[in-house]
Amino acid sequence: MLPAADSSRALVSAAALWLALAAPAARAWLEAGMVSHMLVQLPLLAGTGWCIGRAWMGSHPGGTGARVLASVQSFNAGGVTGLIAATFVMVLWMLPRFLDLARLDAAVDALKFFSVPAAGLTVALSWPRLPAIARAVVHLEVIATLLRFGWGYLAAEERLCLAYLAEDQRLTGELLLWLGAVYAVAVVWRPMFGNIGAGRPGMHRHGS
Amino acid sequence: MVRRTATVAALVFAAGLALAHAATDGFQAFTLESARRLHALTARTPLPDLALDLADGGSARLSDMPGQVLLMDFVYTNCPTYCAALGSVYAQLRQRLADEIAAGKVRLVSISFDPARDGPAELAAYRARYITEPGGWDLGRPAHTDDLERWLKAFGVVVIPDGMGGYTHNAAVHVVGPDRRLAAIHGLEDIDAIVTTARQIAGTNAGHVASR
Numbered sequence: 141m142l143p144a145a146d147s148s149r150a151l152v153s154a155a156a157l158w159l160a161l162a163a164p165a166a167r168a169w170l171e172a173g174m175v176s177h178m179l180v181q182l183p184l185l186a187g188t189g190w191c192i193g194r195a196w197m198g199s200h201p202g203g204t205g206a207r208v209l210a211s212v213q214s215f216n217a218g219g220v221t222g223l224i225a226a227t228f229v230m231v232l233w234m235l236p237r238f239l240d241l242a243r244l245d246a247a248v249d250a251l252k253f254f255s256v257p258a259a260g261l262t263v264a265l266s267w268p269r270l271p272a273i274a275r276a277v278v279h280l281e282v283i284a285t286l287l288r289f290g291w292g293y294l295a296a297e298e299r300l301c302l303a304y305l306a307e308d309q310r311l312t313g314e315l316l317l318w319l320g321a322v323y324a325v326a327v328v329w330r331p332m333f334g335n336i337g338a339g340r341p342g343m344h345r346h347g348s
Numbered sequence: 349m350v351r352r353t354a355t356v357a358a359l360v361f362a363a364g365l366a367l368a369h370a371a372t373d374g375f376q377a378f379t380l381e382s383a384r385r386l387h388a389l390t391a392r393t394p395l396p397d398l399a400l401d402l403a404d405g406g407s408a409r410l411s412d413m414p415g416q417v418l419l420m421d422f423v424y425t426n427c428p429t430y431c432a433a434l435g436s437v438y439a440q441l442r443q444r445l446a447d448e449i450a451a452g453k454v455r456l457v458s459i460s461f462d463p464a465r466d467g468p469a470e471l472a473a474y475r476a477r478y479i480t481e482p483g484g485w486d487l488g489r490p491a492h493t494d495d496l497e498r499w500l501k502a503f504g505v506v507v508i509p510d511g512m513g514g515y516t517h518n519a520a521v522h523v524v525g526p527d528r529r530l531a532a533i534h535g536l537e538d539i540d541a542i543v544t545t546a547r548q549i550a551g552t553n554a555g556h557v558a559s560r
Binding site: 214215216217218220221224225227228232235236237238240241244299300301302303304305306307 | 349350352353355356357360361364367368371372377378379380381383506508510511516518
């Protein structure tokens, strides 16, 4: 649980970031390219929701925030409900049709600006409750999704998005594949290689 | 709490699937282009009746144009790729549908989305690259530059700069019926489908099953 001051600070920062992203100039700039739209704007939006979720979880016990949180979490045992909801939202916004619609239609973009942070918030609420095995499953699904989408965009013979060029699409596909690989490495690093370089009790580390 | 979660989680999963199903036209259309072509078959979108400056001189609206069925596309004459393909597709369509065109049942119409650079002379030159004798294929540009957006929006054509001074767009052949509403959209490579649809709407398909 974060102390109250940190909580409200996180909340304000998240809201500020969201407003900055929602500004017409920022929206136009980030949505101008497929890479910045999918791999910068979407994660940042999800991140604002995640921060708000964390701040919410750190709210003063006994206060209204904590009570609403408790009732919401009562149907989120093991974080399952939240993860299901968040997955649908994130996968849909990565499809070519909705990247296009968000770029071409302001109403759809507004929907994105609320649903993606909501997904981030939901993940923040659900992740701590996931048992280790479920977390492993989620990691596998994320890697699989990144690789599926990456391959789909890279190998497609035609332009899938009307608002983006073929070269943009190819680059996005490649980056998604890299992201999937990096994510996979990050996930297995600790379990496989442990804490290399951590001092053992009774020994001094050299050159630190 | 677990039972309540199980119920709600199942509901959320079902809702998610229903949403995904609705949002992709039954898991058929993951791209905007396939959605556009699917919707064209049922939406019967009315098209703008705005003035076009014709390559052969004068101006006309869609309602002025002869021909029950119009096969329309959007081009710009400096295009090195799609529009060249569209040009040769139109030359082939003109050949395959020669009877229908002669009878006034079908007409080909190309509209330039680069009215600043494509005047009547440029459009006529573009057409001359693909056919030698005139007739059956009208080319034009929106008479007023402000009208261009309305044309593109009504047909669902999205034009973006290609980073090399030209444009990229979702090239396709749009089949327009006698009511001047959009009836179907076909890809360039699908000449057989375009011919079949045109004949179907023009009402000449009955009894001419084998006459390709």
